[in-house]
Amino acid sequence: MFDKLEDLLAHYEEITRELHDPQVAANNERFRKLMKEQSDLAPLVEAYQEYKKCRQEVEDATAMLSSESDEEMREMLKETMAESKRRIQELEGELKIMLLPKDPNDEKNVILEIRAGAGGEEAALFAAEVYRMYVHYAEAQHWRVQLVSADETGIGGMKEVTAVISGQGAYSKLKYESGVHRVQRVPVTESNGKLQTSTCSVAVMPEADEDVDIVIDEKDIRIDVMRASGNGGQCVNTTDSAVRLTHYPTGIVIYSQTEKSQIQNKAKAFALLKSKLYDLQQQEKHDAEAELRRSQIGTGDRSEKIRTYNFPQGRVTGHRIGLTLYKIDKVMNGEIEEILDACIAADQAAKLAKLNEEG
Numbered sequence: 001m002f003d004k005l006e007d008l009l010a011h012y013e014e015i016t017r018e019l020h021d022p023q024v025a026a027n028n029e030r031f032r033k034l035m036k037e038q039s040d041l042a043p044l045v046e047a048y049q050e051y052k053k054c055r056q057e058v059e060d061a062t063a064m065l066s067s068e069s070d071e072e073m074r075e076m077l078k079e080t081m082a083e084s085k086r087r088i089q090e091l092e093g094e095l096k097i098m099l100l101p102k103d104p105n106d107e108k109n110v111i112l113e114i115r116a117g118a119g120g121e122e123a124a125l126f127a128a129e130v131y132r133m134y135v136h137y138a139e140a141q142h143w144r145v146q147l148v149s150a151d152e153t154g155i156g157g158m159k160e161v162t163a164v165i166s167g168q169g170a171y172s173k174l175k176y177e178s179g180v181h182r183v184q185r186v187p188v189t190e191s192n193g194k195l196q197t198s199t200c201s202v203a204v205m206p207e208a209d210e211d212v213d214i215v216i217d218e219k220d221i222r223i224d225v226m227r228a229s230g231n232g233g234q235c236v237n238t239t240d241s242a243v244r245l246t247h248y249p250t251g252i253v254i255y256s257q258t259e260k261s262q263i264q265n266k267a268k269a270f271a272l273l274k275s276k277l278y279d280l281q282q283q284e285k286h287d288a289e290a291e292l293r294r295s296q297i298g299t300g301d302r303s304e305k306i307r308t309y310n311f312p313q314g315r316v317t318g319h320r321i322g323l324t325l326y327k328i329d330k331v332m333n334g335e336i337e338e339i340l341d342a343c344i345a346a347d348q349a350a351k352l353a354k355l356n357e358e359g
Contacts, residue, residue, distance in 0.1 A: 107172070114158070122187035130202065143165055227240055243266045256269040
């Protein structure tokens with residue numbers, strides 16, 4: 001580990017030197033690339049430098065103790081040693097996590113899809129609530145949420161909804177949310193007050209960047225235009241502005257209706273199709289890397305039940321990580337940071353355990 005850290009520290013210092021070179025500063029693309037690399041390495045370098053400082057403090061205090069006779073000074077040196085050793089242990093754990101392989105998609109924006117499952121109208125109502133939960137969370141992170149399409153029901157539910165969530169680290173936080181979400185409560189649509197279980201499925205995909213090599217052959221696509229359905233602005237429901245793309249090879253169907261013009265909806269639909277094809281490519285890669293998949297929390301399968309929301313008990317249960325919270329109202333209002341952090345910590349712990357086995 002420490003050889004790798006020394007190499008990274010040397011690389012960081014080389015980047016810093018390059019950034020002070022006038023020729024590099026004049027090359028905007030090169031300068032931006034180096035600034036990004038320096039920024040990414042900075043937390044690891046700072047932690048490693050603190051680690052080295054603490055190690056030095058322990059060595060210095062040990063050397064001074066061997067020749068120091070003053071009791072008060074000896075106590076101070078012992079306290080310094082104890083504090084430095086404690087911090088060394090903490091930093092070793094932090095550095096191991098920082099050295100874990102990075103997911104190249106972590107900084108990407110998110111394509112969020114939610115579909116009502118078993119439970120009829122109640123499932124559609126739950127799907128709409130789960131969508132609003134993510135919208136509230138995104139707003140708290142100062143991320144942008146852009147609705148792409150929504151198949152709404154008459155009483156406020158959503159049979160399915162697609163949105164783009166844009167913001168720094170959006171995918172790194174939300175990628176653990178893919179799977180089946182289950183609700184247990186007495187539906188407003190139930191007249192006899194009977195407890196019902198309903199579900200919705202959530203898919204979180206990284207948005208494909210412009211530089212992602214996904215080729216879409218126009219011969220493989222059918223484009224249909226139509227009037228938008230559901231609630232909309234003054235122009236939305238009166239012109240043929242909505243666009244539906246059908247991708248024959250994969251069977252993927254994309255529907256975009258939220259923009260006023262057909263051109264805008266078409267552009268959004270093609271961007272979404274590219275992201276879905278990129279996600280398929282990523283899934284195939286993950287399936288091929290069975291060992292990696294087993295080292296992560298859950299299976300990564302979108303049919304996996306990941307969470308239950310029990311309204312009568314006010315309980316939210318994360319099944320993959322064994323986390324139970326009794327604050328369902330806050331969770332449904334977007335306060336899901338504790339759940340997401342627990343998923344990230346569990347994933348890191350699983351990967352560290354695997355590395356230790358291999359090491």
